[in-house]
Amino acid sequence: MRSSISRNALLLSAFAIICTASVALVSELAQPKIAQQEQNALLKTLNQLIPVDQYDNDIVASCFTVADPHLLGSTQPQQVFIAKKDNHPVALMLETTTMSGYAGQINLLVGIYENGQTAGVRVIHHSETPGLGDKVQTNKSDWIYAFNDKSYQETQKSRWDVKKNGGDFDAFTGATITPRAVIFAVKDALIYFKNNKNELFKHEANCGESL
Template sequence: MMLPTISRNALLLAIFSVVCTGAIALINVLTQPLILEQQQIALQNNINELIKENEYDNKIIESCFMVTDPMLLGDKEPKQVFIATKENQPVAALIQTNTFKGYSGEIKLLVGIYENGSVAGVRINSHTETPGLGDKIQTNKSDWIYSFDGKEYTEETKSQWAVKKDGGTFDAFTGATITPRAVVDAVKDTLLFFQKNKETLFNTASTCGGK
């Protein structure tokens, strides 16, 4: 006996849905290793931009571990810390962090901090800020992110850690103050995290192996 038209269409739709779901799952399984590989390449490139190759002699991407600090590192999710050393002496810590204070979502950063507390550099790992405005935090859009290089957070300099509109020294973007304000706050908090945990960071054994 033939199925009624409605039942037959419903069955075909169900089969189609199952096939599509299976195909998506398969594609995800097949592409996940490639995605992870690309993420590691991007991470290594950022590390190489923040710490010059002649400043360290270890495999930074394999010298890492996880930390959490909801107050200073964006949220409660674990963040990776990478340690650069030379002749077994600490050179710098590269700390992943994030902020949700941007204009349109999460901004993920990598903050490099030398052993003496000065900023080696900052790079944006990902963001969803407005093209043409907030995306000037990217190095291929402007040189604004380089304004952190060499800076320190101390009692004498803490008033500088804000955009100029708020009385600090960092430029804002025309029509987009929220994004640079969020990044400045995130970098400042990361420096505070480093100061609070410096000895522990430089004496913690690697646990994540670059994965």
């Protein structure tokens, strides 16, 4: 009896070890594919902001990180990607974060041309209410396209708000918190760009070292 129990325990232990090893192996083999899929998704988003015919450098490899809790909304490093044509700066894509969404954190990617004009904005992560706050997504509404070709001037900062507060941007029916959070985050990203433009376009790539 004891021999049978011991034998079964050994078989179960061996089975558990084999299963654990198999899961670890599959996970290890899947990592390169997952990384490639993530890079492809990132490049697709970057190219929505800066079309591929506007630059000729390896835009993903240009990545570096910056941090500014006040203007970029987080103490965590935010990624920046530089687009160049014939080795001249064309635009950059800047990650920024706002914690002021209705459901908290919203992560954005803001495209800014060398002249300070916005190329566009995309929301890359949020937890906003379906049917209301999720209208920041391009597959839910066209609202985010309102940021295309915008620029920030201190003398016109009141325009960076929803229309009912005297700004240029529509709110969502039944939801004002989410659009205002995004508007203010984009405005602050443009201020950050204006304050740091020269350093940003000269920055060395370092994402492989920092992340």
